Amino acid sequence: MRKILVAEDDKFLLNIYKTKLTKEGFEVVTAEDGEEVIEKLNDTKYDLLILDLMMPKKDGFQVLEYIKSKKILKDTPIIIASNLGQKEDIDRALALGAQDYIIKSQTPLSELMTKINTYL
Amino acid sequence: MPPINSNEEIINIKNKNISLKTRLIIYLTLAITVCAGISIYFNFKILYQYISNNEIQSLQNLIRVDRGKIEEAMSEASIVTSSLAKDTNVINFLTNDSEYKEKNTPEIISLFNSYNKMNEYLAIYIMDTEGNTIISTDETFTGINFAFRNYFKSAKEGNTGLQADIGIVSKEFGYYFSAPIKNTDNTLIGILALKMNPQIVKDVLEKIKADSEASQITLIDNNNTIIYTDNKEKLFKNIGELNENKYNKILETKNFYQQLTTIKDPDNNKNLISISKIKETPYFIILESDMREVFYTITKNILNTSVITILASMLAILISSITVYNLLKPLKEIEKFAQEISSGNFLRLNTNRFKGEFKDISYALNEMSRKLKNMYKTMQESIEQKTQKIAIQLEEKQKSEVALMNILEDLDTQNKLIETRSNELQKFKMAVENTYDHIVITDTEGTVLYANGSVERITGFKKDEVIGTKAGVLWGKLMDKEFYEKMWKTIKNEKKTFTGSVKNHRKNGEVYEAHASISPVLNEKKEVIFYVGIERDITEEKNIDRMKTEFISLASHQLRTPLSAIRWYLEMLLNGDMGKLKEEQKTLVENVDKSNKRMIELVDALLDITRLESGKITVEPKPCNIADLLNEVLTDIGNRFKEKIQDIRVNIEPNIPITMIDPKLIRQVFLNLLTNANKYTQEKGQIEVTLKTGSNNKNLIFEVKDNGYGILEKDRAQIFAKFYRGQNIVKLETEGTGLGLYLVKIIVEASKGTVDFVSKENKGTTFTITLPIIEIVDIKPKDIKKISKVVKTKDKKTTIKQTKPKKPKTEEKIQSLI
Numbered sequence: 040m041r042k043i044l045v046a047e048d049d050k051f052l053l054n055i056y057k058t059k060l061t062k063e064g065f066e067v068v069t070a071e072d073g074e075e076v077i078e079k080l081n082d083t084k085y086d087l088l089i090l091d092l093m094m095p096k097k098d099g100f101q102v103l104e105y106i107k108s109k110k111i112l113k114d115t116p117i118i119i120a121s122n123l124g125q126k127e128d129i130d131r132a133l134a135l136g137a138q139d140y141i142i143k144s145q146t147p148l149s150e151l152m153t154k155i156n157t158y159l
Numbered sequence: 160m161p162p163i164n165s166n167e168e169i170i171n172i173k174n175k176n177i178s179l180k181t182r183l184i185i186y187l188t189l190a191i192t193v194c195a196g197i198s199i200y201f202n203f204k205i206l207y208q209y210i211s212n213n214e215i216q217s218l219q220n221l222i223r224v225d226r227g228k229i230e231e232a233m234s235e236a237s238i239v240t241s242s243l244a245k246d247t248n249v250i251n252f253l254t255n256d257s258e259y260k261e262k263n264t265p266e267i268i269s270l271f272n273s274y275n276k277m278n279e280y281l282a283i284y285i286m287d288t289e290g291n292t293i294i295s296t297d298e299t300f301t302g303i304n305f306a307f308r309n310y311f312k313s314a315k316e317g318n319t320g321l322q323a324d325i326g327i328v329s330k331e332f333g334y335y336f337s338a339p340i341k342n343t344d345n346t347l348i349g350i351l352a353l354k355m356n357p358q359i360v361k362d363v364l365e366k367i368k369a370d371s372e373a374s375q376i377t378l379i380d381n382n383n384t385i386i387y388t389d390n391k392e393k394l395f396k397n398i399g400e401l402n403e404n405k406y407n408k409i410l411e412t413k414n415f416y417q418q419l420t421t422i423k424d425p426d427n428n429k430n431l432i433s434i435s436k437i438k439e440t441p442y443f444i445i446l447e448s449d450m451r452e453v454f455y456t457i458t459k460n461i462l463n464t465s466v467i468t469i470l471a472s473m474l475a476i477l478i479s480s481i482t483v484y485n486l487l488k489p490l491k492e493i494e495k496f497a498q499e500i501s502s503g504n505f506l507r508l509n510t511n512r513f514k515g516e517f518k519d520i521s522y523a524l525n526e527m528s529r530k531l532k533n534m535y536k537t538m539q540e541s542i543e544q545k546t547q548k549i550a551i552q553l554e555e556k557q558k559s560e561v562a563l564m565n566i567l568e569d570l571d572t573q574n575k576l577i578e579t580r581s582n583e584l585q586k587f588k589m590a591v592e593n594t595y596d597h598i599v600i601t602d603t604e605g606t607v608l609y610a611n612g613s614v615e616r617i618t619g620f621k622k623d624e625v626i627g628t629k630a631g632v633l634w635g636k637l638m639d640k641e642f643y644e645k646m647w648k649t650i651k652n653e654k655k656t657f658t659g660s661v662k663n664h665r666k667n668g669e670v671y672e673a674h675a676s677i678s679p680v681l682n683e684k685k686e687v688i689f690y691v692g693i694e695r696d697i698t699e700e701k702n703i704d705r706m707k708t709e710f711i712s713l714a715s716h717q718l719r720t721p722l723s724a725i726r727w728y729l730e731m732l733l734n735g736d737m738g739k740l741k742e743e744q745k746t747l748v749e750n751v752d753k754s755n756k757r758m759i760e761l762v763d764a765l766l767d768i769t770r771l772e773s774g775k776i777t778v779e780p781k782p783c784n785i786a787d788l789l790n791e792v793l794t795d796i797g798n799r800f801k802e803k804i805q806d807i808r809v810n811i812e813p814n815i816p817i818t819m820i821d822p823k824l825i826r827q828v829f830l831n832l833l834t835n836a837n838k839y840t841q842e843k844g845q846i847e848v849t850l851k852t853g854s855n856n857k858n859l860i861f862e863v864k865d866n867g868y869g870i871l872e873k874d875r876a877q878i879f880a881k882f883y884r885g886q887n888i889v890k891l892e893t894e895g896t897g898l899g900l901y902l903v904k905i906i907v908e909a910s911k912g913t914v915d916f917v918s919k920e921n922k923g924t925t926f927t928i929t930l931p932i933i934e935i936v937d938i939k940p941k942d943i944k945k946i947s948k949v950v951k952t953k954d955k956k957t958t959i960k961q962t963k964p965k966k967p968k969t970e971e972k973i974q975s976l977i
Binding site: 058093123145147148149 | 716719720721722723724727728730736759762
């Protein structure tokens with residue numbers, strides 16, 4: 040079973056990820072803040088990471104910087120799912136090693152699923 | 160040539176020349192005379208000194224020798240007196256009775272006479288202790304009492320005595336010697352006295368006088384009484400009484416020099432006075448010798464030699480005068496030559512006639528003459544020219560003086576005016592100095608000439624630091640090159656005021672934002688004479704603005720999260736993830752979904768505006784077929800025109816090139832302009848849309864022309880302002896935000912294009928947008944990669960939107976809100 044780590048601080052969205060991805064046949068592990076993400080990434084290997092940018096404790100950019108500096112998740116694709124949609128945010132995230140970037144409010148869930156399937 | 164002056168000079172030279180010769184001779188004569196005089200004087204002095212010394216020497220020798228004779232005689236007389244006083248016969252004679260005395264008298268007389276063989280003594284006699292003469296070789300003495308005599312008194316006291324005096328019996332002068340006679344028990348028994356013949360002394364003194372050719376010889380005793388002199392009247396008088404001045408001098412010398420000395424007569428320098436003590440006696444010889452004879456002899460000799468000296472001097476004077484005359488002779492000729500030259504006759508000297516230095520001078524003078532000749536010529540010419548010039552200048556000067564007088568009069572009236580104006584200027588200056596805005600005045604090169612007080616307050620740089628530097632060098636340079644280029648182009652080339660927001664930094668490095676306006680100040684010829692730059696620090700306002708924007712941005716973002724959660728829940732429901740929905744339920748959820756999506760779009764639009772306003776507009780250009788984009792928009796809102804039964808004509812030029820634009824933003828522009836045309840044109844109105852390339856193929860031109868309500872003239876200036884709505888429009892429609900045209904302008908300008916319009920009230924408006932055609936080649940490969948990734952997402956989104964037919968309606972509603 041493919042293991043996906045989802046980082047999201049909004050409980051409703053987290054619920055959606057859990058329900059939908061489980062339904063799609065993935066094992067879902069969740070993290071609600073940046074530090075938890077790093078903790079969980081260090082524990083286990085994941086097949087994919089869905090990462091929010093605006094999170095408590097450590098934001099998505101910091102998490103990306105950590106991943107980049109520790110050179111972990113070499114083969115694990117990262118999809119940024121955020122509501123920040125400015126060009127500089129997108130550029131920065133991609134530069135820090137994210138494979139894809141979606142603006143949650145502008146992207147249908149189905150599209151995200153398609154993306155996940157493409158990367159796995 | 161100034162003739163008057165040169166004549167004067169000649170006269171001067173002449174005077175000097177004559178006096179030079181004379182003076183030389185006078186000087187020489189004087190010098191020789193003075194030398195001769197000095198020589199004569201010293202000759203005399205030395206000779207006189209020598210001769211007078213000689214004279215004194217011989218005089219003294221003479222005195223010394225002859226004085227001895229007196230000393231000898233006196234000494235002998237003294238010895239005789241003493242010996243006789245000690246003679247036993249004499250003592251016996253005195254100690255025995257009168258009988259014995261009578262009996263032995265002849266013996267004693269013969270004893271006495273035995274001592275007086277030469278008859279040197281006038282008398283030898285014995286006195287008893289009472290002074291009565293008992294026995295004497297001169298019988299006239301016998302029985303006479305001499306107790307009153309000094310020589311008796313001194314002998315009675317036991318001493319020997321000597322006294323020069325005149326005898327009371329004989330009335331003859333003589334030298335009285337005395338000695339006490341004592342018996343064996345040393346008691347005084349009588350006095351022995353001896354009167355010496357003065358002739359001995361007189362002979363010697365007369366001899367001295369004769370030998371020394373002296374004028375006067377005197378003998379004095381130690382009481383300064385004259386005891387011998389030629390002049391009988393002076394005898395026995397005190398020398399001090401005779402001539403006080405002279406004898407005081409003698410007396411001083413006498414007391415001081417005990418032996419022999421010669422002094423000058425204080426009354427008559429030419430006389431010498433020799434004072435000599437006679438040994439063993441209280442007497443002094445005073446010899447006064449007349450030196451006139453000597454002086455006369457000397458003078459005579461000197462005169463003889465002086466005559467020779469004077470003659471030699473005169474000869475020397477004559478020779479030197481002749482020499483001087485000869486030496487200065489050429490000067491005469493040079494003088495003549497100079498006179499000739501001064502009268503304008505430029506001669507040449509015959510140099511052969513001169514010798515030595517005068518020859519050199521004659522050459523130099525000839526050269527001078529030649530040069531002067533040339534100079535004179537050229538000078539005369541130039542003088543003529545200059546005279547003419549001066550005449551002209553004089554005339555001009557007179558004219559200008561008149562003009563100056565007029566100006567001065569004008570100035571007087573103007574001065575008062577200036578005073579009033581300078582007061583006004585002072586007030587104006589104070590106003591500028593103290594104004595809140597930062598004001599800088601520069602020259603045409605941008606160098607700061609003036610900075611007001613606020614410059615320091617805003618930039619932190621002191622006035623002194625600012626003045627003299629290029630404006631903005633200290634605080635500027637934060638803006639890109641294009642900004643400054645545009646600024647200079649505006650103020651320098653177009654000579655217009657430039658305004659804009661600028662970021663500068665303060666002295667402490669702090670960045671501040673300012674609204675700047677720079678205006679050229681032109682002179683009458685429309686040339687820039689200086690620039691005035693005014694800046695207002697708007698950092699605080701900007702900060703507040705930024706905080707506001709950030710707040711909106713954050714708020715919008717926070718809105719997006721729940722909206723996206725709703726969107727995804729609804730999607731899951733519709734997808735049947737939670738079990739298949741009934742048809743009725745599905746329609747309901749779909750409606751919720753639609754509303755939610757509209758909400759999302761609204762929030763997105765709000766976010767866009769805040770970003771645009773904060774200057775963070777993100778133009779994301781990508782290759783785009785702008786004609787297709789326009790068609791899409793037209794399709795999306797086509798219904799709106801149909802609803803108002805408006806006649807819409809679309810002219811799209813075929814083969815519009817693909818260009819780099821941000822389709823999302825340009826789409827907004829098209830949408831806003833078209834919806835405006837639709838909204839602000841009455842039903843059945845006409846709308847014409849044109850898209851074409853510009854005449855030079857570098858621009859794209861988009862035009863929307865309507866025959867609607869138009870823009871009122873008073874609104875035209877502000878029509879692009881945020882929230883501004885035309886006054887005629889507000890009356891017709893309450894909806895609308897006043898943001899549509901504002902967004903259009905921001906987007907077009909951010910895309911380096913322009914927006915313009917022509918309007919007439921109730922006749923319609925035409926908006927024209929010009930966008931530059933940017934070829935795709937311009938993008939870097941890296942940019943394409945990044946963009947394509949994002950594009951991928953958005954393309955899909957677009958595809959989805961396009962597949963949904965109801966989408967345009969949503970956009971319509973958004974636009975109406977804007």
